[in-house]
Amino acid sequence: MLIEGLYKVTATENTAEGILAKVHLNKDHTIFKGHFPGNPVMPGVCMIQIIKELTEETTGKNLFLAVSSNIKFMAIINPEKTPDLQLSIDIAQENGEVKVKNTTSFEDTVALKLSATFKVID
Numbered sequence: 001m002l003i004e005g006l007y008k009v010t011a012t013e014n015t016a017e018g019i020l021a022k023v024h025l026n027k028d029h030t031i032f033k034g035h036f037p038g039n040p041v042m043p044g045v046c047m048i049q050i051i052k053e054l055t056e057e058t059t060g061k062n063l064f065l066a067v068s069s070n071i072k073f074m075a076i077i078n079p080e081k082t083p084d085l086q087l088s089i090d091i092a093q094e095n096g097e098v099k100v101k102n103t104t105s106f107e108d109t110v111a112l113k114l115s116a117t118f119k120v121i122d
Helices: 044-059
Strands: 007-014 018-025 062-073 084-094 097-106 109-121
Touching: 007 044, 018 044, 044 062, 044 084, 044 097, 044 109
Parallel strands: none
Antiparallel strands: 007 018, 018 084, 062 109, 084 097, 097 109
């Protein structure tokens, strides 16, 4: 985990396409003191890191983000109001690459959609 203590995986389930993961954000993590004081918002780059880490755990491979062809932040993730997230990650592996399609949501709200290609690091 790159950012220790930021989140905890509370459940994972393998699907035909990849995984479905539930994550709980630590609203008291120091990252939220600077992003933003008095109004914490989950940084987008941290969400991408969580997706990468979950994909690495699922594939058993070290990955490097090579291409992010589509990233849409559709709702603010405030860890004080909605600390529990659900991530649906479709994973396809071919030719030393891992292609990912993710939808992250909380309650009935879609917060993030991402399509990316990761390179496998030896």
